[in-house]
Amino acid sequence: MIGTVFKWLSIAILLSSYKSLPGSYYVRFYYALMRIVLFSKTSNKGKDILKVKSRLLTFCSLGECDFYLHKSNSTFLEEMDMARTELMLSLYKPLFAIDKLGSWPFLPVGSVDISFLKEIKPFQKYWVDSRVVSWDEKWLFVLSEFKVSSGKGERVCCTAITKYVFKDPKTRATIPPAIAAEKSGLVFDEQEIEANYASVSRSKEQLNFS
16 A cells, blocks of 8 residues: 555656656757747747747746755756747747758857746746847847746746857858848847847846836
8 A cells, every 4th residue: 555655656746847857858848849840830920029928837846846945046047948949939930940041040058147036836836938138249138037926916036138149050150130030030129129238237136128
């Protein structure tokens, strides 16, 4: 009896911690890639790039918790990978789908500036909102916010700014973010992008993108 209970309890813990299982990162990443690029018929063409937001819904599994019994700081970065993947693939889908560059672009991350504000508890549901907030001649800046439900609607638990750079897959030359947006059929207001650029330089607690 005890053995049976232990077995089913172990199975339940493993299933609830699927994000921490070996290889799960690759499964989640390539699933998003195929779902958005190959099978999704939705398009952001003609939309203002600063107005498009992706949302990743998930929960804090036991495998993500540290010895304080809340979501470990290190796991925020992995979940951010998934959230940004959803955003970048949906925004720049034409670059992947119709091969405008000759082959798929290379999008390495330059840095991530992150601020932890509130804890996320075991099995607590949360979501990650991500969107482009600005760019310069080289770097694209993506804002990600981890949020949970609260009595007042929602509460931000973590904010992060990620720097991306577009690289030509053949020459590895930098592709300006404005060019990548234009090739993807997105529109943008240069003045709004420049105004947001000043906010990117401030501390994350002071970020206030409308």
